[in-house]
Amino acid sequence: MANKVSVFRREHFNAAHRLHNPTWDEEKNYKVFGKCNNPNFHGHNYELEVKLTGEPSAETGFVIDLKYLSDIINETVIERLDHKNLNLDVPEFAQLNPTAENIAITIFNFLRSKIDDKLEMQIRLYETPRNFVEYPAN
Amino acid sequence: MAPSLYLCKNFNGQMVFLTRIEHFNAAHKLFNPGWSKEKNESVFGKCANENWHGHNYELHVTIKGEIDPDTGFVMNAKVLSSIVKEFVLEELDHKNLNLDVKFLEGQMCSTENLAIAIWQQLFPQLPKSVQLHSVKLYETPRIFVEYFGN
Numbered sequence: 001m002a003n004k005v006s007v008f009r010r011e012h013f014n015a016a017h018r019l020h021n022p023t024w025d026e027e028k029n030y031k032v033f034g035k036c037n038n039p040n041f042h043g044h045n046y047e048l049e050v051k052l053t054g055e056p057s058a059e060t061g062f063v064i065d066l067k068y069l070s071d072i073i074n075e076t077v078i079e080r081l082d083h084k085n086l087n088l089d090v091p092e093f094a095q096l097n098p099t100a101e102n103i104a105i106t107i108f109n110f111l112r113s114k115i116d117d118k119l120e121m122q123i124r125l126y127e128t129p130r131n132f133v134e135y136p137a138n
Numbered sequence: 139m140a141p142s143l144y145l146c147k148n149f150n151g152q153m154v155f156l157t158r159i160e161h162f163n164a165a166h167k168l169f170n171p172g173w174s175k176e177k178n179e180s181v182f183g184k185c186a187n188e189n190w191h192g193h194n195y196e197l198h199v200t201i202k203g204e205i206d207p208d209t210g211f212v213m214n215a216k217v218l219s220s221i222v223k224e225f226v227l228e229e230l231d232h233k234n235l236n237l238d239v240k241f242l243e244g245q246m247c248s249t250e251n252l253a254i255a256i257w258q259q260l261f262p263q264l265p266k267s268v269q270l271h272s273v274k275l276y277e278t279p280r281i282f283v284e285y286f287g288n
């Protein structure tokens with residue numbers, strides 16, 4: 001039976017965003033999103049955990065070299081999101097509300113093609129220390 | 139009432155620090171309007187993004203005072219929390235520090251200036267029985283400032 005191990009890499013990025021549905025009126029947006037609808041934006045220190053599951057290599061003992069994983073996350077995710085305004089600076093959120101849920105799915109999509117698909121991947125994203133999401137939800 | 143439960147050593151006159159921790163989430167940018175865009179980017183790097191970025195700020199407000207023998211408190215921490223909420227968090231949480239905050243107008247929105255501004259918001263609201271000792275403000279888990287008044 002194969003030994004599967006999960007490895008994790010944690011990174012962080014700081015970003016501004018606003019939760020808003022442009023097809024709703026102002027009143028409905030405020031009722032649903034509350035303070036998160038501030039038209040001048042607000043922000044978060046996001047903490048990102050990338051989980052990869054697979055068998056350790058017989059040659060290296062690694063599921064994946066975590067330094068290599070960190071470089072991929074930095075090039076593919078952090079460069080695009082860190083110190084950015086998610087609504088204004090990130091094309092993927094031009095038509096998509098940048099909730100933690102949608103950001104997690106977007107990050108998964110950024111990374112999936114860069115990582116060997118023999119490895120199962122899961123993203124956990126903390127919007128604050130008390131609110132976090134996971135994708136895919138297993 | 140069992141008097142023995144309330145008999146303890148006399149702690150009158152002892153100064154104790156009490157800290158309340160709160161948090162707020164806000165957008166900001168570091169941008170000096172008197173400089174060119176190039177100079178701003180050279181000095182502030184990514185923090186100069188004209189579309190802002192953001193942080194979960196963590197605020198530690200520390201007061202000091204003598205213990206009230208009737209309550210055992212320096213100050214009721216719930217009362218301190220409600221003062222911080224009314225005079226600081228209402229103004230800052232889920233706001234854009236550059237655009238939305240009257241008491242930051244004309245200031246660079248650095249964590250240093252924000253700590254001083256928070257001190258100035260709180261100082262007049264505290265009861266006379268305590269002193270505001272420090273405002274410690276974390277911009278990120280790895281970067282924080284402390285201000286102790288003049």
